[in-house]
Amino acid sequence: MTRKAQFPDEQSEDGSFERQKDAFDNWVSPSPDSQYPAASGRYHLYVSLACPWAHRTIIMRERQGLAPHIGMTVVDPIRDEKGWRFVDNVPRCQPDPLNGFKYLSEAYRATDPDYDGRVTVPVLWDKETKRIVSNNDDNIMRMFNSAFAKITGQGHDHCPPHLIGQIDRLNQLIYETVNNGVYQAGFASSQKAYDAALYPLFDTLDMLESRLNRGPYLFGDTLTETDWRLWVTLIRFDAVYHGHFKCNLRRLVDYPNLIAYTERLYRLPGIAETVDFDHIKRHYYLTHDELNPSGILPAGPHSIFPFS
Template structure:
């Protein structure tokens, strides 16, 4: 998610996302100059951001915590950058930086595009390597295999990649980015077009998931990770703040059960911080929410209710196993999640 202040609303009607990212990749063979190495890189995220939340989930499911460290920026930012205000002294303890912007400028002085999370930063030089969030999670699955935990799931299986890519493409266009096209629309026509596409796709997803537990195959894949992070923010933010209000997620029976199933799966709910999510959207988007008041609701208890999706079969981790609990340093504060003592 980029940094920006002032107006988020598209002045010409339709919101168009800038998708020009740093295309450098961290690969097993190091062909871009950045080989996979334990302890060499730091994944910088904000728990508020759905794109960063994907990387957090995949890193945890694959068990990469000990080889790829993680820095967590605060939920809000200003025009210059995400800041490390959650850390003592307001500096990332590994990178020594106050702002993620510093890592971008160390590699690209005067970098003019968005200072976005997630970003992978080289620890020794403090230089950003990549912020290409879509490729990043695929590479964590395919390029970091030598360091996956025993029992790690296969999130991007070879025989299902074409179908995963197809599902991801339409979900991104109409849902992941679709909620932003609603919220940042600059005209009634642009909003109504985005709204129609969003709910048509959610209906399509409901029909697809009515008789199957996961989006592609019978295990959790990259496709489920990408949809989950939008669904997790739907009632808390998108329904009201972005005017995606035909129904709440909790009023869509199939998608609500599907989202709860994933939330209650290790790696999903225990990486989701509703406090950071709400603070980011409602405090930063002042042209949409001028007062900056953060809603007290919704009640999160419903995320822990039985979902009944086990009856559809499926094996969440395939032949693998669930990840262990997050470390104390990476545990979402109890007040920011309905999990509480359930973890």
């Protein structure tokens, strides 16, 4: 039996969830002659604290010392029929300080008047041209990692050249089976599609549990962007994906290495402040009406919170 899709335009005939491609994919460059040169105060980041894809960019902004140079505005975690909105009555959310937008969709239409896809976060906005530079979280992470290094003086490279090939390969596996895998399971509209997402997800988690026997991070002693790409899914796993998305073969707390790893990264300076479980749970449980038609916000689990 196939049920109604959460996102009809992103559902295949067999009931699989197929995420839409990013609409804007320009790059900020260290070169002053580029279309979007790195500059302090020129760019602004629109995010949701609930969204794992946006969370990656929030972390990289924090880790690379970009907060004084790139402003950030948080949208309402509850996405309504008009999409992500700017509000002033939800803790940690703000009205749009740049253009007075009420909805993030206005930024999309300002960049492309004909845009008719789903509006997503994060969005990197250029205040000079008044356009979206990128809504591609992968590339925003890499821009934040290196493009502003001369401005910030930050020395840590989350994509060291000698590991980049391995990073890209592990990123792809984690994206397909874990980051997007939880969504493919949660938004599957057929049993076949659900099964096809669920078992590879846990196969990869099992592999990562074993991999962490080698060292504190996925690449031994070297902290890379891959760790953060995985971590944003792990931090949400027991609170949302285990129950809400039916990814329930095992919990994160059933993996000794993965739960210790999740706490290890959480304890790094500035990271705890990027996590907001209230925003996370309100978004998933109160936005996905089809998956939670009663609109009940669950109290637990407490198992993921011992270090928070």
